Amino acid sequence: MFWKFNILTNTHIDSLLEKEDVTLHELMDEDDILQECKAQNRKLIEFLVLPENMEAMVNMITTEPSEDVEEKVRFKYPNTACELLTSDVSQINDKLAGDEDLVDKLYSFLESEAPLNPLLASFFSKVMGILITRKSEMIFEYLKGRKDFVGSLLNHIGTSAIMDLLLRLITCIETLSTRRAVIEWLNEQKVVERLVASIVPEKDEDIHCNAAQSLCDIVRLGREQIMQQQDSSDPDPLLITMELEETVSQLLCNMLDTNKNESVLVNGLFVIHTLLEVRRQGPEGSTDQMSQIDTDRLSQGVNSVLTAITPRLKDFHNLLLDPPKQRFSAMPTSAGHLDPPLGNTRLQIAKLITALISTNTHLVNIELTNLNTVHVLLDLYFKYIWNNFLHTQVEQCLSTILTNVPIDIDGNRQHPLLAQLFSGCKLIERLINEWEDNDVYEGKENGKRKGFMGHLTKIANCLVNAREKGDNCDIIKEKFSELSEEEREKWEKFVSNSLADVNKKNTIEFVSTDAVITSSSEDDDSDFKDIPFPQDTAMQQAFSDYQLQQMTSTFIDQFGFNEDEFAEQEDRIDAPFNERISSIDFNIKADEENTANTAMFEQACNQKIQQFDDNDSDEDIWEEKPLTYDKNSLPNMNHRPV
Structure with missing residues (x-):
């Protein structure tokens, strides 16, 4: 940047600073004040760190501007003050953190009554964030000395900027020992339990959302630390608290033992999804490189979550049958009238069932089999024919059941969910019937097929593959043998005809290069050879x-x-070019x-x-000249192409 190299020796800001009565607002009106500050303009920084100016800037970001000010410039000075205070200039950081009165004035914003001004809250969070990063120990000691800092923080957790401040406090401290001390202190202040207590029907939806997001961040950050810092044997206290069976049970009680509130249910499910997604975290292959201790620790956390969820599966099953009341009991859409809509609650429960089945836990499989939950999901799948979010979850659920390894219980290999697919759910019969119904539907709707047919094709192909190979091929073949002869014939006919035709249509056939070149050459000759281009x-x-x-x-x-042989020279020194160049006959005959x-x-x-030989010409090639056109070369503008 130009100011980095001191190209400008004197700026307008320097001229203003020469005035004895210059004010802070005058300087803030200059567009380049932030650049000059970051460029370590000595005079400017000395002016900004004056006690009265520091206090004025802190007041700007913590005090609501007067409503008399024009709206477009109302937050101009607070925004500039925030940028100056967070410009990461050491003199400003030292002055702000070293003056307890300034920190008190800054912290007083957090003790204001809710709701906070979201823009001022973002300024406050950003300034506190730079202090947490650069003056970690000083700010940590200050926050410990405040009365119930965590309570003041969570009182405004519905404001996104305050949620960000909590995340900064956990992640932005560079010193490992200080960061560890902060996390242990937050755990002692029961921040996890208090966040869980915020996800209740009595609170606003913004609080539900931000509290759930904070809990998800705590889980992900704690597990990433386990995967990345494999030499550290100390677990994250916040993660341990979050994975406790008691914590998950309390969250489930808040969701299921009160009035069926969709916001509480959906945000609570977001947290549970995060607790169950340990296998998808970290870089690819990272779980294979972890120590056995860390792997066992992660498995233990997931197992405690499963232990808490299993007794409540019946409640989730009932929510699939009787979801919470939504704002709109009926919803008109371009594809038809939904009465009632599926709703986000049932969609997230379908996602939960898929995640639980992927763990392949015996108790979970038995409970879902007894509840006949997969059958309910199939009913919803075929009812909401245009909800591809639901179709994706059900398709993954069925594919997981078809590929899960049977569990050995006392020498007996058991796979209750797979058996239920063929007996209770009648997957084969429903799949064929729905396929035939779609053929009729396409005829009525002028070729428009139902929205779930793509996922239904994937389910059918997964069933075919699982029958031919895999851990469950013997079980699936046995289930097919139990079908009636008519049903087996219909299935074989479906696979060899309808399914094969669809798979053929979905197969990408690559065209040879020679065909492309020939086709392109012919097209070029036929399309352009008769066009009379102007010969300018x-x-x-x-x-x-x-x-x-x-x-x-x-x-x-x-x-x-x-061209291929020339292109290979970068990768192959011993290409055939060296062998063939010696055989070239350069004796070109210049005959007729x-x-x-x-x-x-x-x-x-x-x-x-x-074009470049202008030695013998006195004409100035850079001289501007009027443009002239040859009328004969201009196209006929009155002629319109067909």
């Missing part, structure tokens, strides 16, 4: 370039080279047959050279 100078030049390219291509073709090509080549070269 630019077009003549382009045509000359084209002739030169054609001659070069002819030269290459005569000696048997192609190539006289036309030679003349054409010389003409193109002369035209190229004439």
Whole structure:
């Protein structure tokens, strides 16, 4: 940047600072004040760190501006003050953190009554964040000395900027020992339990959302630390608290033992999803590189969550049948009238069931089998024919059941969910019937098929593959043998005809390069050979370039080279080029047959050279001249192409 190299020796800000009565607002009106501050303008920084100016800037970001000020400039000075205070200039950081009165004034914003001004809250969070990062120990000691800092923080957790401040406090401290001390202190202040207590029907939806997001961040950050810092044997206290069976049970009680509140249910499910997604976190292959202790620790956390959830599966099953009341009991859509809509609660429960089945836990499988939950999901799948979010979850659920390894219980391999797919759910019969119904539907709707057919095709293919190979092929073949002969014949006919036709349509066939080149050449000749292009100078030049390219291509073709062989030279030194160049006969016969090509080549070269040969001309090539056009070369504007 230009100010980094001191190209400007004197700026307007320097001129203002020479005035004895210059004010802070005058300087803030300058567009380049932030750049000058970051460029370590000594005079400017000395002015900004004056006690009265520091206090004024803190007041700007913590006090609501007067409503008398015009709206478009109402937050101009607070925004500039925030940018200056967070410019990461050491003198400003030292002055702000070293003055307890300034920190008190800044912290007083957090003790204001809810709701906070969201823009001022973002300024406050950003300034506190720079202090947490650069003055970690000082701010930590200050916050510990405040009365119930965590309570004041969570009182405004519905404001996103305050939620961000909590995350900064957990992640932005660079010193490992200080960061560890902060996390332990937050755990002692029961921040996890208090966040869980915020997800209740009595609180606002913004509080539900931000509290759930904070809990999700705590889980993800704690597990990433386990995966990345494998040499550290100390677990994250906040993660341990979050994974406790008691914590998850309390969250489930808040969700299920009160009035069925969709916001509480959905946000609570977000937290549970995060607790169950341990296998998808970290870089690819990271779980294979972890120590056995860390792997066992992660498994223990997931197992405690499963232990808490299993007794409440019945409640989630009932919510699939009787969801909470939504704002709109009926919803008109372009695809039809939904009465009632599926709702986010049932969608998130479908996602939860898929995640639980992927753990392949015996008790969970038995409970879901007894409840017949997969059957309910199939009913919803075929009822809401245009909800692809639901279709994706059900398709993944069925694919997981078909590929999960049977569990060995006392020497007996059990797979209750797979058995239920064929007996209770009648997957084969429903799949064929729905496929036939779609054929009728397509005829009525002018070729428009139902929205779940793509996922239904994937389910059918997964069933075919699982029957042919995999851990469950013997079980699936046995289930097929229990079908009636008519049902088996219908299935075989469906696989060989309908499913095979769809798979063929969905297969991408690659076209050979020769076919593409031939087709393109023919198209080019037929489309453009009869078009009368205007023969102005630019077009003549382009045509000359084209002739030169054609001659070069002819030269290459005569000696048997192609583009692939030239392109390989970067990767292969011993390419066939070295072997074949020695056989080239450079004795070109200038006979009558190539006289036309030679003349054409010389003409193109002369035209190229004439463009740059201005030694013998007195004409100024840079002189501006009026543009002239040849009327004969202009196209007929009255003619409109068909």
